[in-house]
Amino acid sequence: MKHTQDDAGDLLSTLRLLYPTSSTSRLRKMLTQGRVLVNDTVVHRAKHAVEKGDEIEVLQRQRAEERTPPPQAEPTVDLDVLFEDAALLVVNKPHQLLSVATDRLEVDTLHGRCVDYLRWTDEKAWCYIVHRLDKATSGIMVMAKSKQAKNNLQEQFAERAVHRTYRARVEGRPEPPSGTIRSWLLEDKHLNIKAVNKNHPQGKEAISHYHVLESNDETSLVEVSIETGRRHQIRMAMQHLGTPVVGDERHGAETNPHQRIMLHASSLEFLHPDTDDPVRFEASSPRGF
Numbered sequence: 001m002k003h004t005q006d007d008a009g010d011l012l013s014t015l016r017l018l019y020p021t022s023s024t025s026r027l028r029k030m031l032t033q034g035r036v037l038v039n040d041t042v043v044h045r046a047k048h049a050v051e052k053g054d055e056i057e058v059l060q061r062q063r064a065e066e067r068t069p070p071p072q073a074e075p076t077v078d079l080d081v082l083f084e085d086a087a088l089l090v091v092n093k094p095h096q097l098l099s100v101a102t103d104r105l106e107v108d109t110l111h112g113r114c115v116d117y118l119r120w121t122d123e124k125a126w127c128y129i130v131h132r133l134d135k136a137t138s139g140i141m142v143m144a145k146s147k148q149a150k151n152n153l154q155e156q157f158a159e160r161a162v163h164r165t166y167r168a169r170v171e172g173r174p175e176p177p178s179g180t181i182r183s184w185l186l187e188d189k190h191l192n193i194k195a196v197n198k199n200h201p202q203g204k205e206a207i208s209h210y211h212v213l214e215s216n217d218e219t220s221l222v223e224v225s226i227e228t229g230r231r232h233q234i235r236m237a238m239q240h241l242g243t244p245v246v247g248d249e250r251h252g253a254e255t256n257p258h259q260r261i262m263l264h265a266s267s268l269e270f271l272h273p274d275t276d277d278p279v280r281f282e283a284s285s286p287r288g289f
Helices: 011-018 024-032 061-066 110-118 147-158 233-240
Strands: 002-004 036-038 055-058 081-084 088-093 138-144 163-171 178-187 193-196 204-215 219-226 263-271 278-282
Touching: 011 024, 011 036, 011 055, 081 278, 088 110, 110 138, 138 147, 138 278, 147 263, 163 233, 178 233, 193 233, 204 233, 219 233
Parallel strands: 138 263
Antiparallel strands: 002 055, 036 055, 081 088, 088 138, 163 219, 163 263, 178 193, 178 204, 204 219, 263 278
């Protein structure tokens, strides 16, 4: 198939338009197999920028196998790597990507991309999930490259020794402009979250500290640090204040100008599992925050 690009964008988006019934993993496989050419050059990167007028060709599998792909200096996995060493892989998760597969066995997850990235240089490489972000939340996550590092980091999370900071764009202005929301949350069998009395036998404590960074007539930018890591914790806290996170219709938001829930994990600070030295990582906020 040949296609002339109508406007600027990225290669994966164009492939989605050309093959609307194909899954993202199948489209990525086209790239890794060397079947996609831009202006007669094989391109492997999903985020490769394409311009208006570019000629894009998708080869049949047999023709692609006849071509010798050029040597690649870096993995073609769509992954924003912030830091990597022998123990850690720190990445910036995009919104609408699951941290790890659920019972539905989703193919494209952040964990899967991290494993693919590591196996570019070592086919036996693996990484372990230490913590998670909701699918709708973007931002910083750390993976452990060994069980020892995983256990060390999870112990730090359990002891509330990890400093986690988020940015949220919320509707209105929280009052007071800074404070602490302490609540008890319950997740039912349908994955709905609700606040319950602290004496509820299944309620889990959630502690969120917040302060307003800036406001306009419609929204506020809020920084939130959490002591606990409950599902939807910050979204519930902002709903409690009467200022739901922009785009979070499930918890009362009435606006969604960016077609996403405006919640981003902006920084993560902990003790390095190998050295015990404090380390801090940051992920810049996406557009719109």
